[in-house]
Amino acid sequence: MAWILIVFLILLGGLIAPFGDILGTKIGKARFSILKLRPKKTATIITIFTGGFISSISIGLLILASEEFRQRLFVDIPFLQKTLDESKKALIPLQEERKELEGKIIQKEKELNQLKNNIKEFRRGNIVIKRGQTLFIAEVDSSSNLKLDLTEIFNEADKFVRKIVIPNNKQARNILLWRPSDIKKIETVAASGGNWVLLIKSATNVLKGDNYVFVSPDLLENKFIVKKGDIITSSILEASDLNSKSINLKIKSLLRETRDEIKSKGSQVSEINTSGNFVKKIRDFLKENQNIKFKLEVVSLRDSKTIEPIVVEINILKIAV
Template sequence: MNWRLILTLIIVSGVMAYLGDVLGMRIGKKRITLFGLRPRDTSRLITAITGMVISIAILVTMTVISENVRTALFSMKFIQGQLQSLTRELQESRSESQLMSLTLLDSEKRLREQQEGLISVQEELAMIQPRLEEAQESLSRIQKEKEQLEFEKAALTDSVESLKDESETLRKGLIQIRSGRIAVFAGEILGQSAIEPMSNRDDVEGVFQELRRQAEYVVGARTGLSPDEIVLAVDLEKEMEAIDACAGQANRKFVRILALANAIFGEDIRIDYEVKESFLVYRKGEVLFSQSVDRESARYDPESELHLMLRLVNRKAIQDSIVPDPVTGKVGALDATDFYEAVDILQKSGGRVNVEVSAAEDIYTEGPVRITLSIRPEDGEIQRED
């Protein structure tokens, strides 16, 4: 409460009422008339004017003392207009605020839904993550397997191409074989010779030259060409290595000249040298095999029996370190005449006979195994020996 304003209004009202009363009494005593009125009416008019002056004085006092009263008296309509405008703006603000509140609630709801969806997605992602890692590992493994398969495919492609080339070569070789135009076969021995211990290099080179001449004569005899027309293709570096391996050695060596590949008539013949240790395996006259044969047996077949014995001798010789022919796998051969003479003797013999296979000469590692057949009755009488 504004006590100063209230006290001021009471005092001013009292002073003005007092002054109006004094002025009215004086005018009434003097019997003054205004505007042709009677004194009583004049007194009443003065009293009314005094009340008006009191009101004016109160308003003036309030206006002077209170800024709020001045505002209420002189700016009320402006303030009311501002209040109405502010009220409208407030209402609009409240509406906007409510709308924003609703929008915010809707946004919060959507945000909660999005958060819930995000949580659900995160949970699903957490569940999928191990499978994703497993799938990545499987993909990596499959990628490696794919690369391996591609590498194997490339290798197989190369192998297939190589096999095709080899097949074509074999096909051509087969055609040549069928047409009888093969001069030498791969791995075939074209000549061999022994080299004695401590041979000097010149002697060894002479042996190698002789081996080449042997090879030329062998091929020339097959093809009908002159040995001078036969061309032997050899790696000179390997030939020098083979000569070095034989020259000045304390042990006996043997050298074989081998065909590296099939060659048709007129082609150069690729050759290589095989150098191995040579030592005495069988001495002359040493019995290599002995078997008793019963002529009276129901299953007796002298030719088959003799073939079987020779195969057994061949096997035994290989087991005893004789180096076989790489193409035929045999270590020697028996003359057909000698073979069938022995068969004839076995057919004509009666009872049990003993067949001995002996070394015809000293036989070394390189062979060949030359043999003699001795057919004796078990009573000791010699039927045949050659």
């Protein structure tokens, strides 16, 4: 059927095309004019209309004779257009994800370049201070002479860092370098009142023997992180946990959660101090109490501020069923 239709359209076009050409020639010779156009242009327009007529008849015959053509023209094409529009909408979040991914790649490239620089520095010599390392911590009281306090802190920090970087050079002075704007910012914040902690951190990796150490000061509020008797974290012991291995794993996990918790509250200590042989205490307790649920609690034994040690004990309690 399709081949017959194609042959028919070819023959129809072949028959109508000469007719249009003859019609255009006769109209040109007859000097016929439409809309006050020149006869030659009129003949051209007639020829164009004849070509359009051929195309219209061809499409009409295809629509009438071919169900597949009708399906493609009136169903498939609108469906494809709708699908294309939906695909474009679905592409928008993918483009955003791509931008986000490109941003992460750029960040990773920066980190890689920094790592390469660190490796170069390692090859050049011994790194004695790492980037971001806290070099000195001191309390700042806003009620006292801030400028004098900051000067004394700077001198003490400089003295401490010199012993690390250039221990054999007794004559060196002021190897710490920080921006005046940082000092001004610290003075402004501390002058607002309250009790503060000043952290002096290294802005770069420092090799042994370097003449200067660039630092970045950070001012934190000296607040209570925990108070005596506070329950910092807790965990439930099920019947399946009542063996030495599970108990040890549970305690390690609980102490790790405790460290994360105090960090989130602003504590600057890196480790937690424990008091007493709580492991033995827990085991002795479990020997006397079986087949019930228990609760482990990490309890603070003292008031601790931002830079003060965190001292805890772990208590075990029965849970009423």
